[in-house]
Amino acid sequence: MARKANHVIDSPIQSKKRIKLKKILSNYQLYLFLLPALIYFIVFHYVPMYGVLIAFKDFVATKGIMGSPWVGFKHFERFFDSYQFWTLIKNTLGLSVTQLIVGFPLPIFLALMLNQIRSEKYKRFVQTVVYAPHFISVVVLAGMIYVFFSNNGLINNLILIFGGDPISFMAKTEWFKPLYIASGVWQETGWAAIIYLAALAGVSPELHEAAVMDGANKWQRIFHVDIPAIMPTAVILLILSVGNIMNIGFEKAYLLQTPMNQPAAEIIPTYVYKMGLQQAQYSFAAAVGLFNSVINLILLIAVNKFAKKLSGTGLW
Structure with missing residues (x-):
């Protein structure tokens, strides 16, 4: 009498899990390469997130985070009721939105x-010139701005040569935003172009050959071949830029601040630094920083949803 073997039949979900596990095991070397980056993000980005609790507490260093008393939304209400609230929002959004509109x-x-440059030597020379400012540190850049735009700086000397009156660029509030935006564009435009150049390198030459055969000129090939090829990359970078719109650089804004231009130069990151580190108001600074991050998250989700609906491209 033949015995029937009992076979356990996997469900479709179990089969998929088994297949995924086999793929992971067969490519374990690649996952080992990812392990240091994964550990870095867990240790330095996710584990410290429990510190956000101090935004809802009156933090006392001797009692620690868990031992400090809860105060709910006290620090958020204090920030919203502060006379500086709308000034900080206006300055932060004014700088970041203008920088996005001009710099993107x-x-x-x-x-x-x-x-479009056909000479490789000239192309490499131009690329080197426009990439170089990216490697200048923010401190050096701020020093250069002071040297060029101070009362006795190069720009004011040129104005005097042409018969004009010197301008106190670093003391007038209306000049802070142009100097900040222009220096950022000069420093980062060339470096940011690398991603788009990489996307353009992936465009098939056959598309350009076909366009030439159809009688398209250079401008028509740019608009109908090159731009559509880099559009998905541009959409992704735009989503990331908008999602980070409230986190405009702290260092340069802080270094360019003077007592005279501070009404226009004070932004949320510099305010958090002053409240948290200079005045030791840790809970209040954490609340302001958390508010800033929540706004960024909302903008990121909203813009990603809008971009996906409009162009079919999104982060997720």
């Missing part, structure tokens, strides 16, 4: 222009 399209334009 320029790398695309630069990449499209560099892609």
Whole structure:
């Protein structure tokens, strides 16, 4: 009498899990390469997140985070009721939105222009010139701005040569934003163009050959071949930029601040630094920083959803 063997049949979900496990085991070397980065993010980004609790407490260093008393939304209410609230929001959004409007399209334009250069030597020279400012530290950049735009700086000397009156660039509030935006564009445009150049390098030459055969000129090939090819990359970078819109650079804003231009130069990151580290109001600074991060998260989700609906491209 033949015995029937009992076979356990896996469900579709179990089969998929088994297949995924086999793929992971067969490519374990690649996952080992990812392990240091994963450990870094867990240790330095996720584990410290429990410190956000101090935004809802009156933090006392001797009692620790868990031992400090809860105060709910006290620090958030204090920030919202502060006379500086709307000034900080206006300055932060004014700088970041203007920087996005001015600085985002320029790398695309630069990449499209560099892609049209046929002389490799000249192209490499231009790339070196426009990439170089990225490697200047923020401290050095701020020093250069002071040297060029101080009362006895190069720009004011040129104004005097042409018969004009010197301008106190570093003391007037209306000049802080132009100096901040212009220096950022000069420093980062060339570096940001690298991603678009990489995307343009992936465009098939056959598309350009077909366009030439159809009678398209250079501008028509740029608009109908090159721009559609880099559009998904541009959308992703735009989503990331908008999602980080409230986290405009602290270092340069802080270094360019003077007592005279502070009404226009004080932004949320510099305010958090002063409240948290200089005045030791840790809970209040944490609440302001958390508010800033929540706004960024909301903007990121909203813009990603809008971009996905409009163009079909998104982060998730």
